[in-house]
Amino acid sequence: MHSHSFGIQKTFLVSKDFGVFTASLFAVLHPKRLLGFITLGVPFILPGSKTVSKDLLKGFYISRWQEPGRAEVDFRRFDVKTVVRNIYILFSKSEIPIAREDQEIMDLVDPTTPLPPWFTDDDLTAYATLYEKSGFRLPL
Structure with a gap:
């Protein structure tokens, strides 16, 4: 419509x-x-730009997770709930999460970091349940 x-x-x-x-x-x-x-x-990047990898830092999650299989390698080390938890912790900070060449994005999260105050344990469980059904490949 x-x-x-x-x-x-x-x-x-x-x-x-x-x-x-x-x-x-x-x-x-x-x-x-x-x-x-x-x-x-x-940031805005002209569609079809061959400079996407140059425009975005190499360790930026958008660049990393566009590489075929990279997100799967990063995520499969953890259960679904931990991946969702890590994503909400990473992306609720004011700093841009940039991984070094020898790291994956999930390595940037300290496991002792609490959830952001606006994201409850019930929220985490609900989102994890949805991703357990759908997987991460298509939603990403």
Whole structure:
């Protein structure tokens, strides 16, 4: 269903993480449909740019997890609940999580770090249950 079906002529587009690539493509192809475009976690990069790896730091999770099999190698060392826990801890900080060449993204989390105060143990269990059913490959 097109936004025109709802009488919406223009909209703000907000994108996060891997969704930035799709949203960037929409912004380039349909600029007249947008009032504004916001990216979170990843800067705007022209779609099809061959400089994506140059534009993003090599140890940045978006760069790392785009490498075929890299996220699976990183994640399979832990149970699903630990992976979800680590992701929410990592991405609730103000610093960008950058791994060294000899590290994976999951290695950046100190296991004694508590969950962010806005993410409860019940939330963690609910999200982990969903990822146990879906796996991580397609949701990433």
